[in-house]
Amino acid sequence: MMRVSVRHTLRTAALACALGAVALAAPARAQEAPVPPKQNWSFNGPFGAFDMASVQRGFAVYQNVCSNCHSMNLLHYRDLAGIGLTPEQIKAVAASFTVPLGLDDQGQPIEGPALPSSQFRAPFPNEKAARAAMGGALPPDLSLIFNAREYHGDYIYALLTGYADPPADMKMQAGMHYNKYFPGHQIAMPQPLHGGDVSFPGNAPNTLDAEAHDVVNFLAWASNPEMTTRKQIGVRVVLFLALMTGLTYAVKRQIWSDAH
Ligand code: HEC
Numbered sequence: 001m002m003r004v005s006v007r008h009t010l011r012t013a014a015l016a017c018a019l020g021a022v023a024l025a026a027p028a029r030a031q032e033a034p035v036p037p038k039q040n041w042s043f044n045g046p047f048g049a050f051d052m053a054s055v056q057r058g059f060a061v062y063q064n065v066c067s068n069c070h071s072m073n074l075l076h077y078r079d080l081a082g083i084g085l086t087p088e089q090i091k092a093v094a095a096s097f098t099v100p101l102g103l104d105d106q107g108q109p110i111e112g113p114a115l116p117s118s119q120f121r122a123p124f125p126n127e128k129a130a131r132a133a134m135g136g137a138l139p140p141d142l143s144l145i146f147n148a149r150e151y152h153g154d155y156i157y158a159l160l161t162g163y164a165d166p167p168a169d170m171k172m173q174a175g176m177h178y179n180k181y182f183p184g185h186q187i188a189m190p191q192p193l194h195g196g197d198v199s200f201p202g203n204a205p206n207t208l209d210a211e212a213h214d215v216v217n218f219l220a221w222a223s224n225p226e227m228t229t230r231k232q233i234g235v236r237v238v239l240f241l242a243l244m245t246g247l248t249y250a251v252k253r254q255i256w257s258d259a260h
Contacts, residue, residue, distance in 0.1 A: 033183045036151050036158030039213070043220055046235060049228045050221050055083045057200045058218025061211050063093075064198045066142065069134065069189070071122035074143035075222060078116040082225050083218075090116050097121040135175045137188030146216070146223035153216045155181065160212040163191040 042051040059080065062072070077094035085093065094114040099121045101112045114121060123139075124130035131138055140148075149155045158181040166178035166185070176186040193215075195208035204210070221227075 033181050033185070036154040036181055039154050039157050039216075041153050041217070041220070043217075043224075043227060046231060048231060050083075051217060052084050053204070054214045054217040055221045056085070056218075057198075057204055057211075058214035058216065058221075059083060060198050060200065061193070061215040062142070062218055065192050066215065067121070067123060069123055069130075069139040069192075070142045071124075071139075072120045072143045072222060073122065073141050075120045076116070077114060077118055077120065079225070083221060087116070094118060134188060139189065142219060142222070144223050146219040148223075153220055156219060157212050157216050159187075160193055160215070161208060 042048060042054075062070075077090050080090050080093065081087070094116050097114040097118075098111050099114040099118050101110050104110045124133060127138060146152050146156065151158075159179060162180040162182070164178055164180060166172050170178070170185070172178060173186055176188060177190055178185055179187045193208055193211050195211065196206055197211060198206055200206055224230075
């Protein structure tokens with residue numbers, strides 16, 4: 001009996017130590033990369049919606065800059081109807097890219113202008129080619145990157161604007177760039193945006209800050225194209241439930257009014 005309880009105590013103590021170690025390790029890991037500052041996103045909150053003008057500018061940033069290294073395999077050009085492009089605009093955007101179009105009658109691979117039904121053109125034929133071109137690093141597919149990273153838009157914005165000279169005591173590996181917000185601070189992606197990389201219609205600002213905000217808005221839409229509709233339905237459902245609660249309460253009072 002005694003031995004069992006000693007063993008039990010030991011086991012509990014070991015478990016407590018293990019949990020303690022995990023709890024201590026967590027803040028240490030968090031210190032590696034600072035928490036990105038919160039940004040003001042129009043899609044935050046229960047009434048949030050995408051700023052579609054910004055999403056469209058963000059697509060231009062992706063198309064002109066990011067798409068040189070990053071694929072977005074889950075998107076097809078026709079999906080751009082979701083950000084307000086007309087069928088003619090979509091045709092024109094698609095046609096400006098040359099993509100593989102399957103095989104011809106002799107079984108030879110053919111290429112041609114993309115169609116609205118084509119997948120977004122990928123910059124590299126496969127992962128090996130991407131790594132070979134990027135010194136071993138793999139630019140991740142950006143279709144779902146907004147959802148995939150902790151702190152979502154705040155992180156991606158901080159990453160894009162977080163390049164700086166490395167501290168004097170930091171030894172950088174060859175081909176790596178210092179970034180305040182990337183875990184470990186050494187990233188293989190060279191600073192992609194500097195401001196003035198893309199000119200927008202209507203002379204919308206194209207500072208580094210504006211371009212980074214716009215491309216994050218686009219990536220947020222790409223990961224959650226149904227978000228605005230989902231939130232609108234949510235608000236209507238809550239209103240409906242509130243109304244039904246009032247109504248059923250009134251009916252209950254009416255039915256039981258004799259008994260009181
Ligand atoms: C010259 C090629 C290149 C361009 C242009 C480029 N990237 Fe990257 N990107 C990379 C590489 C390589 C990585 C992988 C970095 C690593 O793992 O060290 C990366 C990683 C990322 C990541 C993931 C970071 C993480 O937490 O893992 C994001 C997000 C990203 N890029 C966004 C963008 C956006 C947005 C643009 C356009 C504004 C862009 N990139 C333009 C090469 C590029």
